[in-house]
Amino acid sequence: MASSNTMAGGDGPNSYSQHSTYQRALLEVAKEKINEAISTELDINSASNRFNIADFGCSTGPNTFLAVQNIIDAVEEKYRKQPQQIPDDNTEFHVFFNDHSNNDFNTLFKTLPPIKKYSVAGVPGSFFGRVLPRDSLHVGHCSYSLHWLSQVPKGIADRSSPAWNKDIYCTGFSKEVAEAYLDQFKIDFGSFLEARGEEFVSGGLLFLLGSCLPDGVKMSETMKGMLFDCMGSCLHDVAKEGLIDQEELDKFNFPIYPAHVEEFKRVIEDNGCFTIKAFERISHENEEYPLDPKFLATSYKVTFGGVLESRFGKDAMEKTMQLIEEKCSEILPQLANAKSGMQYFIMLQKN
Amino acid sequence: MASSNTMAGGDGPNSYSQHSTYQRALLEVAKEKINEAISTELDINSASNRFNIADFGCSTGPNTFLAVQNIIDAVEEKYRKQPQQIPDDNTEFHVFFNDHSNNDFNTLFKTLPPIKKYSVAGVPGSFFGRVLPRDSLHVGHCSYSLHWLSQVPKGIADRSSPAWNKDIYCTGFSKEVAEAYLDQFKIDFGSFLEARGEEFVSGGLLFLLGSCLPDGVKMSETMKGMLFDCMGSCLHDVAKEGLIDQEELDKFNFPIYPAHVEEFKRVIEDNGCFTIKAFERISHENEEYPLDPKFLATSYKVTFGGVLESRFGKDAMEKTMQLIEEKCSEILPQLANAKSGMQYFIMLQKN
Numbered sequence: 001m002a003s004s005n006t007m008a009g010g011d012g013p014n015s016y017s018q019h020s021t022y023q024r025a026l027l028e029v030a031k032e033k034i035n036e037a038i039s040t041e042l043d044i045n046s047a048s049n050r051f052n053i054a055d056f057g058c059s060t061g062p063n064t065f066l067a068v069q070n071i072i073d074a075v076e077e078k079y080r081k082q083p084q085q086i087p088d089d090n091t092e093f094h095v096f097f098n099d100h101s102n103n104d105f106n107t108l109f110k111t112l113p114p115i116k117k118y119s120v121a122g123v124p125g126s127f128f129g130r131v132l133p134r135d136s137l138h139v140g141h142c143s144y145s146l147h148w149l150s151q152v153p154k155g156i157a158d159r160s161s162p163a164w165n166k167d168i169y170c171t172g173f174s175k176e177v178a179e180a181y182l183d184q185f186k187i188d189f190g191s192f193l194e195a196r197g198e199e200f201v202s203g204g205l206l207f208l209l210g211s212c213l214p215d216g217v218k219m220s221e222t223m224k225g226m227l228f229d230c231m232g233s234c235l236h237d238v239a240k241e242g243l244i245d246q247e248e249l250d251k252f253n254f255p256i257y258p259a260h261v262e263e264f265k266r267v268i269e270d271n272g273c274f275t276i277k278a279f280e281r282i283s284h285e286n287e288e289y290p291l292d293p294k295f296l297a298t299s300y301k302v303t304f305g306g307v308l309e310s311r312f313g314k315d316a317m318e319k320t321m322q323l324i325e326e327k328c329s330e331i332l333p334q335l336a337n338a339k340s341g342m343q344y345f346i347m348l349q350k351n
Numbered sequence: 352m353a354s355s356n357t358m359a360g361g362d363g364p365n366s367y368s369q370h371s372t373y374q375r376a377l378l379e380v381a382k383e384k385i386n387e388a389i390s391t392e393l394d395i396n397s398a399s400n401r402f403n404i405a406d407f408g409c410s411t412g413p414n415t416f417l418a419v420q421n422i423i424d425a426v427e428e429k430y431r432k433q434p435q436q437i438p439d440d441n442t443e444f445h446v447f448f449n450d451h452s453n454n455d456f457n458t459l460f461k462t463l464p465p466i467k468k469y470s471v472a473g474v475p476g477s478f479f480g481r482v483l484p485r486d487s488l489h490v491g492h493c494s495y496s497l498h499w500l501s502q503v504p505k506g507i508a509d510r511s512s513p514a515w516n517k518d519i520y521c522t523g524f525s526k527e528v529a530e531a532y533l534d535q536f537k538i539d540f541g542s543f544l545e546a547r548g549e550e551f552v553s554g555g556l557l558f559l560l561g562s563c564l565p566d567g568v569k570m571s572e573t574m575k576g577m578l579f580d581c582m583g584s585c586l587h588d589v590a591k592e593g594l595i596d597q598e599e600l601d602k603f604n605f606p607i608y609p610a611h612v613e614e615f616k617r618v619i620e621d622n623g624c625f626t627i628k629a630f631e632r633i634s635h636e637n638e639e640y641p642l643d644p645k646f647l648a649t650s651y652k653v654t655f656g657g658v659l660e661s662r663f664g665k666d667a668m669e670k671t672m673q674l675i676e677e678k679c680s681e682i683l684p685q686l687a688n689a690k691s692g693m694q695y696f697i698m699l700q701k702n
Contacts, residue, residue: 092484109452109475121472124460133443
């Protein structure tokens, strides 16, 4: 099954755009790093007067607007300090907002900052393939998107496969399940880098931000993993009540893989289009979800509600979310003792 | 009042995308002209491997896909026949679909041709201003959009003004009304050309298609003018029934101006960014609307229903459309004897 996971559209109280403060906190911490990186590392030999920036997996805003503004501010600052490096006095910024073609671009476009110093373009299409012309991109950004795989790996949803993952995600993380997910991650992240490798100009910078696992830490040991397990358990409870067909549920998995640091590095090195200029753990005050069952349930609803609703219907989704809130209260002590995941800041430079 | 007129979204039976055969017929006739023009006139000195195409006022498709494909086919054909002119062996097409930011881009993106040899970008924003970077555009296209003004001209909707236009549009076309509309057209079309003048590379081609008036023909003498008068009259009837507030209606006008040929030419010459390479009347079999009251009413609903509904409510809009269908039957003899309007094909080359 090819998947195209998009966040809840619109800008209502349960929309992604109203519930993305977690990602925003990371962006704010990353701003300084991006600023410094652009100042010292960006090295573009361009005869053109255009400076192209893309955000891959932009969703509906507003975080994407903040991210691109940070980049533009940094580039302008660089050229103010190093005027000899300005490719052209009339440099104009062209910003490409990319996401799946079923992303809510209408909301993105309606909520654009009223005053902005760049031309806007929405780019529909999967970032696992080419979405921009060759040699056109100077700075790219991708935040909280690379844990989404292009599909649930083969075998994972098949009861007869050794890689069948009955328990949605973490608890049943057998060797076969782990390998199937890792293989899919290698294919997908490799495709992402291959496509970006063609789109970037030499010397361009690609910033990747998101959530991964420190080497040696299992997903099921982290708060997010426990919450995933909790969601799986709640889905099974809803199935027992009859609101979800058990066989359907047995075939259900999320196309998500939180890679380990070493796995990220290996794919980047195998791909060969980019050089790793930074791979850092960054911290911010919202790094771990707050231990508030209501907040946790709403966050999960915004992120996963759409997929659950389209698969199992609205009632089953609502019931699951209600159970998640209840169960979260029960497992608060475990959540409080979870191992830390890792927020990553990766800077790649196109060779 | 700033206006942003967008066609009915989605792809249901009353959507623009299902009711755009009239415009499509013009596109098909224009295809040959565009093909020949690109073969003989396009003269771009580009060091880049990108070929940028934009459709201004793209709406939700599918005509815009046909229009850009025609252009790409023509450019590829040109380079096949004249290989020495290929700017770069790896030329890639980048297509920019422009319309107001409240256009239904979601439908546009979901209905993109599954197989296409170009990168896609949606560009939200009024084409009366800059929407693309400077010196970036090679071929532009604008079909059935330039009769929309940026706003109803000042005075037109003001009962105390000599330019007040009580009768919506045509019948009450006093000298003052005509001047106010023409002045607004000059400002808007001038702004359009000014913005495109900055966006185009030298030698690039801009194709304008649409509906205008032959010099000497009044709007009220054409079928479209009579239908507009009919709509105005129906709106007044609905106001008499109490579904529309008469004072609101007295302030209501469409920001539409069907310019005369001479008026188009004058603005292009005054602007000075482009040279007129062709200004032709073109004919096609769907040039005049068919004399079918149901078809006419549906066409008007698709094009104007949204504006009427947002101004006067859904009931008033539906009632008006029902009356239009009835009145159309009554005025069929007049419609049959209307003077011809004109479908124009304009080719401009950036100086």
